[in-house]
Amino acid sequence: LKESAVVDERARRRARRKKEEFEEEEGVRMLHKVKTLGGRTKSSKRSTSRSDASVGSASVLLVGSSVVHAQELTTVLKSLSNCKVATCEPASNVGKTLNSDSFDVVVFDADKDGDLAHTIRSAAGARKDAVFVVVYAEKAAALATERLKLSAPPTGANMVTFDPDDVFKAVKLICDRSQNGELSCPYCAASGFFEDDLWAHVPLFHINSRSDAKVACPVAGCESKTQLELAPPHRSRDNMHVHLRNEHGKPGAGEAPKEARAPTPVWPFALIVVRNRRGKFLLVQQFAARGYWLPGDRVNPAEDLKSAALRIVKEQAGIDIELTGVLRVSYTPQNDFARMRVIYVGRPTHDGEAQTLKTVPDYLSVGAVWVDVAELEGLKTHGDEPREWFPYVARGAYVAPLEIMTSESAPVMKL
Numbered sequence: 001l002k003e004s005a006v007v008d009e010r011a012r013r014r015a016r017r018k019k020e021e022f023e024e025e026e027g028v029r030m031l032h033k034v035k036t037l038g039g040r041t042k043s044s045k046r047s048t049s050r051s052d053a054s055v056g057s058a059s060v061l062l063v064g065s066s067v068v069h070a071q072e073l074t075t076v077l078k079s080l081s082n083c084k085v086a087t088c089e090p091a092s093n094v095g096k097t098l099n100s101d102s103f104d105v106v107v108f109d110a111d112k113d114g115d116l117a118h119t120i121r122s123a124a125g126a127r128k129d130a131v132f133v134v135v136y137a138e139k140a141a142a143l144a145t146e147r148l149k150l151s152a153p154p155t156g157a158n159m160v161t162f163d164p165d166d167v168f169k170a171v172k173l174i175c176d177r178s179q180n181g182e183l184s185c186p187y188c189a190a191s192g193f194f195e196d197d198l199w200a201h202v203p204l205f206h207i208n209s210r211s212d213a214k215v216a217c218p219v220a221g222c223e224s225k226t227q228l229e230l231a232p233p234h235r236s237r238d239n240m241h242v243h244l245r246n247e248h249g250k251p252g253a254g255e256a257p258k259e260a261r262a263p264t265p266v267w268p269f270a271l272i273v274v275r276n277r278r279g280k281f282l283l284v285q286q287f288a289a290r291g292y293w294l295p296g297d298r299v300n301p302a303e304d305l306k307s308a309a310l311r312i313v314k315e316q317a318g319i320d321i322e323l324t325g326v327l328r329v330s331y332t333p334q335n336d337f338a339r340m341r342v343i344y345v346g347r348p349t350h351d352g353e354a355q356t357l358k359t360v361p362d363y364l365s366v367g368a369v370w371v372d373v374a375e376l377e378g379l380k381t382h383g384d385e386p387r388e389w390f391p392y393v394a395r396g397a398y399v400a401p402l403e404i405m406t407s408e409s410a411p412v413m414k415l
Contacts, residue, residue, distance in 0.1 A: 056082060056174075056175050056176050056177050056178065056179055057082040057083070057084070057175055058080075058082070058083050058084070058104040058105060058171060058174045058175040059083075059084040059085075059086065059102070059103045059104050059105070060077055060083060060084065060085045060086070060103065060104065060105040060106075060107065060171060061086050061087070061088055061094075061097065061098070061103040061105070061106045061107070062074065062077075062085065062086070062087045062088065062107050063087075063088045063091050063094045063106060063107060063108040063109075063113070063116065063120075064088070064089065064090065064091035064108055064109050064112060064113045065089055065090070065091075065112075066109040066111075066112045066113075067107050067108060067109050067136055068087045068088075068089055070136070070164070072164040073107075073136060073164040073167060075164075076164050076165065076167070076168040077167070077168065077171060079168075080168075080171065080172060080175055082175045082176075083171060083175050086101075086103070091108060091109075091112075091113035091116060094106070094108070094116055094119060094120060094123065095119050095120075095122070095123040096123075097123075098120060098123035098124055099123050102124070102127060103131065104130075104131065104132060104174055105131070105132045105133075105134060105170075105171055105174060106120050106131055106132070106133050106134070107134040107135075107136050107167065108120070108133075108134075108135065108136070109135070109136055109137045110135045110137045110140045110146070110150055110160075111137040111138060111139045111140055112137070115149070115150060117133050117135070117150065117155055117156050117157045118155045120133055121133070121155045122155075127188075128155075129154075129187060129188035129189075129205075129206075130185075130188040130189070130190040130205075132158050132159070132170065132171075132174060132204075132205060133156075133157040133158050133159070134157060134158065134159045134160075134161065134167060134170070135150050135151075135157045135159070135160040135161070136161060136162060136167065137160070137162060138162045140160055140162075141160050141161050141162040141163075142162075146160075147160045151208055152208075153208045153209060153210065156208065158204070158205055158208075170204065173200060173204060174204075177192075177193065177197040177200070177201060178192055178193060178194045178197045179192045180192055181193040181194035181195075181197060181198075182194075182220075183195065183197075183198050183218050183219065184218055185198060185201060185202065185205070185206075185218075186202075186215040186216055186217070186218055186240065187202065187205070187206040187209055187215060188205060188206070195219060195248050195249060195252070196249045196250065198218070198219075198244070198248070198249075199244060199245075199248050199249025199250070200249070202240075202241065202244055203241065203245070206241075207241070209241075215240050217240070217243060217244070217247075217248075219248055222247070222248075242259070245259065246258040246259050264333075264337065264338055265336070265337040265338070266337065266338045266339075266340050267298060267337060267338070267339050267340065268298070268299040268305065268308075268340045268341075268342070269296060269297065269298050269299065269339065269340065269341045269342070270296060270297065270299055270305050270308045270309040270312055270341075270342055270344065271294045271295070271296035271341060271342070271343045271344070271385065272294060272295045272296065272309050272312065272313055272321070272323075272343070272344045272345075272346050273294060273327060273343065273344070273345050273346070273389045273390065273393055274295065274313060274317075274321055274345075274346045274347065274348065275345070275346075275347055275393060275394075276347065276348050276370060277347075277348075278370075279372070279394065280370035280371060280372055281370065281371055281372075281373070281386070281390045281393075282294075282295060282313070282317055282319075282357075282368060282369075282370060283368065283369050283370075283371055283381075283386060284296075284316045284317055284365045284367075284368050285365060285366035285367050285368065285369070286365065286366070286382045287363070287365070287366060290380075290382045291379070291380030291381045291382050292369070292371075292379060292380065292381050292382065292386065293381060293382035293383055293385065293386065294343075294383075294385050294386060294389075295312050295313045295316045295317055295368075296312060297312045297315075297316070297364075304407070305342050305405060306323055306344075306402070306405075309323060309342075309344045309346070310323070313346065315364050315365075316358070316364050316365040316368065317357055317358050317365070317368035318355065318356070318357055318358030318359075318368060319348055319355045319357060319358075319368075320348070320349045320355070321346040321347060321348050321349060322346060322347060322348075322349050323344050323345070323346045323402055324345050324346055324347060324399070324402070325344070325345045325399035325400055325401060325402060326342060326343070326344055326345070326399070326400040326401070326402060326404050326405050327343040327344065327345055327389060327392070327393075327399060327400070328341070328342070328343045329341075329342050329343075329404075329405055330342075330343075342405055343385070343389065344402075345393060345399050357369060357370070373390050373391050373394050376390065401413065
């Protein structure tokens, strides 16, 4: 009894803490809406009095003895003042219970009572897609195949978990949604939403809906009022989930960033640390009296990085090399572009060892020279890369295989 009391008290403290966190996060969550000149509903800072919206509520049905007697789960749910909790024992009575009464959330244990999702939705009748079905089961939540099977559309569960706090978060979102908005869900026809409430409802309830489902955006004045349909399964601006996420709610009102739809320009560069058989390293003399640097330049359009590296050394130093590994791959984002640099390690080919280095100045370089690591002291260089990487390579430190930087369609590296 003492141990049970301790568990119960711990659950009550957790429930109070979670409730306080939710209430402090955004007041009472933003619900006040204003109309823009374009006729589109837009978010503004919500009133804590909620004078423009009815207080939401939700009814939860706990199914089966293992769920009904899960102390931490029942304690966190009963801490919600606008949540009505009912129980159903044994689990086989769930169909009869749902035929006589309606619930917003139904929770069952698939480990103990099997998959009841189809039975629950069938008994819910016309509201079958508007019921939030939760599988609360330890094994099912941890097994990849079970999660897929239990959440498979069209009759699968909305959520598979064994975390009472996450059940609390989901039910809290359902409890707090508006009741007197003008919008209806295009998937389950539930009504009473304001735009932000619908923005939260669709991924919570319908994230497993097929991406090519033909649904119309219900927001007045929306440019995508016609049916959105998508044949390929990848994310697209014509997919309702993606459309709603980026064009409505907080992102649509400018209160949160949209997903990037346009490609980010990337400037790829290849730099090469070349070491010959005598242990000397290759330096290229830069134009405008800027000193020495590694062979390096931008990759041309439609050119792969390895081909670019071979070309750059030939143009700037006058010799042929072969690449032996990768030292670093760096990606540096800026506001409107990103710079990508791959630093390769290479060595002269057999013919390259016999070739003389470039000495005729041109646009690409003044010429090239072989140096020892010791010669770098006091030598003017355009950047710190020679002083950083020459000693590193000379020590025989780790160099990644070339296959680490390849095309998307390349096979997995062999050990």
